[in-house]
Amino acid sequence: xxxxxxxxxxxxxxxxxxxxxxxxxxxxxxxxxxxxxxxxxxxxxxxxxxxxxxxxxxxxxxxxxxxxxxxxxxxxxxxxxxxxxxxxxxxxxxxxxxxxxxxxxxxxxxxxxxxxxxxxxxxxxxxxxxxxxxxxxxxxxxxxxxxxxxxxxxxxxxxxxxxxxxxxxxxxxxxxxxxxxxxxxxxxxxxxxxxxxxxxxxxxxxxxxxxxxxxxxxxxxxxxxxxxxxxxxxxxxxxxxxxxxxxxxxxxxxxxxxxxxxxxxxxxxxxxxxxxxxxxxxxxxxxxxxxxxxxxxxxxxxxxxxxxxxxxxxxxxxxxxxxxxxxxxxxxxxxxxxxxxxxxxxxxxx
Amino acid sequence: xxxxxxxxxxxxxxxxxxxxxxxxxxxxxxxxxxxxxxxxxxxxxxxxxxxxxxxxxxxxxxxxxxxxxxxxxxxxxxxxxxxxxxxxxxxxxxxxxxxxxxxxxxxxxxxxxxxxxx
Numbered sequence: 001x002x003x004x005x006x007x008x009x010x011x012x013x014x015x016x017x018x019x020x021x022x023x024x025x026x027x028x029x030x031x032x033x034x035x036x037x038x039x040x041x042x043x044x045x046x047x048x049x050x051x052x053x054x055x056x057x058x059x060x061x062x063x064x065x066x067x068x069x070x071x072x073x074x075x076x077x078x079x080x081x082x083x084x085x086x087x088x089x090x091x092x093x094x095x096x097x098x099x100x101x102x103x104x105x106x107x108x109x110x111x112x113x114x115x116x117x118x119x120x121x122x123x124x125x126x127x128x129x130x131x132x133x134x135x136x137x138x139x140x141x142x143x144x145x146x147x148x149x150x151x152x153x154x155x156x157x158x159x160x161x162x163x164x165x166x167x168x169x170x171x172x173x174x175x176x177x178x179x180x181x182x183x184x185x186x187x188x189x190x191x192x193x194x195x196x197x198x199x200x201x202x203x204x205x206x207x208x209x210x211x212x213x214x215x216x217x218x219x220x221x222x223x224x225x226x227x228x229x230x231x232x233x234x235x236x237x238x239x240x241x242x243x244x245x246x247x248x249x250x251x252x253x254x255x256x257x258x259x260x261x262x263x264x265x266x267x268x269x270x271x272x273x274x275x276x277x278x279x280x281x282x283x284x285x286x287x288x289x290x291x292x293x294x295x296x297x298x299x300x301x302x303x304x305x306x307x308x309x310x311x312x313x314x315x316x317x318x319x320x321x322x323x324x325x326x327x328x329x330x331x332x333x334x335x336x337x338x339x340x341x342x343x344x345x346x347x348x349x350x
Numbered sequence: 351x352x353x354x355x356x357x358x359x360x361x362x363x364x365x366x367x368x369x370x371x372x373x374x375x376x377x378x379x380x381x382x383x384x385x386x387x388x389x390x391x392x393x394x395x396x397x398x399x400x401x402x403x404x405x406x407x408x409x410x411x412x413x414x415x416x417x418x419x420x421x422x423x424x425x426x427x428x429x430x431x432x433x434x435x436x437x438x439x440x441x442x443x444x445x446x447x448x449x450x451x452x453x454x455x456x457x458x459x460x461x462x463x464x465x466x467x468x
Binding site for chain 2: 006009010013014016017064065066067068069071072073080083084087088091092094095096105106107108109113114131133134135136137138139143146147150151153154157158161164165168169170234238239242243244246247321324325328329332333336339340343344346347
């Protein structure tokens with residue numbers, strides 16, 4: 001890798017951090033509007049004019065000007081380190097997310113494996129935050145988070161195996177590249193194996209559904225929001241204030257985009273358009289090829305983010321035993337069987 | 351290995367940004383500490399007696415141990431998934447045997463009631 005390439009990727013990564021920050025501001029506003037409209041309210045309407053668009057900017061400024069309280073009983077180094085690890089773990093995964101044909105931090109040959117590995121860092125930071133706070137409710141929240149986020153990593157990783165089996169690569173750009181040329185080539189429709197016979201259709205859709213539901217648990221969203229069940233235990237971040245609290249909040253929204261982005265890249269064609277003529281070929285203009293790709297990627301990811309919000313304000317919260325039951329007795333056996341059936345069909349066809 | 355340089359750059363950039371935001375709070379935020387503010391926050395009522403870092407149900411440890419077993423299995427399955435076309439039927443049978451042993455363990459923990467939450 002030459003110096004110029006490294007400089008370009010550094011510029012790209014700084015832009016990526018900016019994009020995630022802007023996304024978090026927009027998504028927090030959107031979440032409040034979606035929740036309000038689901039509940040037949042209007043949500044923020046005052047700040048900034050049109051539908052309170054600058055509400056989250058005002059909130060962020062407010063958090064910047066708040067006092068940073070560290071409780072006396074807290075384990076101070078751990079308490080202060082936890083938001084760093086949460087934010088770093090979440091954003092490090094964005095380095096391999098293929099936003100467009102050339103818009104990717106670095107196309108590692110083990111891209112998706114790296115992504116699964118670094119996004120587990122968030123679990124560690126949550127346990128750190130809950131333990132360091134020395135508050136009973138924080139510790140409850142952290143223990144719930146630990147068991148839930150660890151366990152749901154298994155169905156997530158198992159269902160992501162299905163696209164990897166079909167494409168035969170761990171590189172994010174190769175996984176996306178195999179889905180070019182229209183929505184019928186997307187992995188969710190399983191058309192790569194067996195020359196478009198759609199034999200794998202039920203299994204790839206099952207993998208996508210298991211991935212999406214388990215990723216809701218990974219990012220602590222309803223119906224799996226036990227770690228921060230705000231009406232019962234408040235959550236692991238109860239002792240955090242000012243910017244440290246904002247870091248956890250940003251992490252949650254960055255993770256929402258991350259899991260949606262992975263679903264888009266592996267199952268829904270990544271930055272490819274649903275119909276071939278909606279793309280601009282790289283021969284015509286490399287810039288517009290990338291920009292249109294970025295547009296499709298963000299559009300698809302935003303649709304999944306809005307579905308996550310919609311589910312949050314529609315479904316009730318599960319109990320811990322129901323959560324464990326779904327993970328261990330439904331998702332894990334089904335996703336493991338799914339992987340084996342897909343590989344069996346693939347071997348039989350070749 | 352040079353593919354990983356952007357990852358390193360990204361980690362440094364994110365840590366720097368986080369540190370910058372934390373530093374801003376130190377300069378911008380007020381510092382008006384008092385003994386009540388330093389107590390554990392339990393939604394307004396006086397903090398319940400005792401330390402938070404006490405014993406909690408063994409179930410949490412149990413699921414952690416079960417997780418490790420299945421996580422290692424996934425670490426084995428990823429390289430197999432990439433190369434399974436070349437491995438063909440042989441690789442598939444190997445993986446089926448592996449999964450069968452694993453699912454035997456899964457049945458065992460369910461029969462022992464390790465996943466029954468009271």
